[in-house]
Amino acid sequence: MIYVKPQPEPSDFDKKVRVKGIAHLKAKGIALNKALPSGTEVTPLWRESLTDLHVAYGGICAYLGMFFERVAGSSVDYFIAKSVSAKDIYEWSNYRLACSTLNSRKREYNTVLDPFYLAPDLFRLQLSTGHIYPNPSLSPHAMRLVELTIETLSLDDALCRDTRARCYQEYVKYKLDNDYFRSKYPFIWLEAYRQGLLLT
Structure with missing residues (x-):
């Protein structure tokens, strides 16, 4: 692993992901300042940002420090897990580009150093x-x-x-x-x- 410089969120991220995501959480009665209740399903609006995330970070997995093609499994890792903070589910700054394998290993563990602050x-x-x-x-x-x-x-x-x-x-x-x-x-x-x- 090496330091990953955080990239600015895309100009349309707020409209495509954040605004709709927060509205969705509020409609479900989910408090933004608390953890997402166990078993709660939320709309996967973060998928709208997968291409932007891959482009912004040059296709480099934040944990491997290596390039991977999107077809191999591009995914969003929530560095602060959904189970910890509902308000960060639809936040660009909480997203780490990860290949599917490393994302599945990271899961909700808090024992991993953050590439953004490495x-x-x-x-x-x-x-x-x-x-x-x-x-x-x-x-x-x-x-x-x-x-x-x-x-x-x-x-x-x-x-x-x-x-x-x-x-x-x-x-x-x-x-x-x-x-x-x-x-x-x-x-x-x-x-x-x-x-x-x-x-x-």
Whole structure:
């Protein structure tokens, strides 16, 4: 994971999502300043913003730090879960672009660091294997927060490891353009840069 710069909401987001969403909640008698009651179904107006979200964040999954095509499963992760805050269900600032796999892993857990407020140099990557791990120089508290994020999202499982390792291997094998590589795999690029392993 790396820091993700929050992008401004689209000009039509308020009309398409927020206004209709809040009206829907009020019509159902849901208090905006409280958690969404368990089992309550709400209209999925956030789907209206999926294309905008994918474009705004360059198709980069906020948790993997890698590009994914929309056809592979583009989804909205509510960083503040619906079960915690009803008023944030239809808020652009609460949306994180995530591939379907990572979104399903994140769910409603609050043990994941927010990419929008991520300090630099928390995560390290072994490029040859794709192994992700906390920066060894972190304080014990920061170390545990990073470990919990990795554990909750299963960022170091075989699937994630293999994908990261393959992306770097293809970059080297095919001598991919550095700007292209950075635009598609910013976390891997950053680690290759830090380790002095970018192609020149």
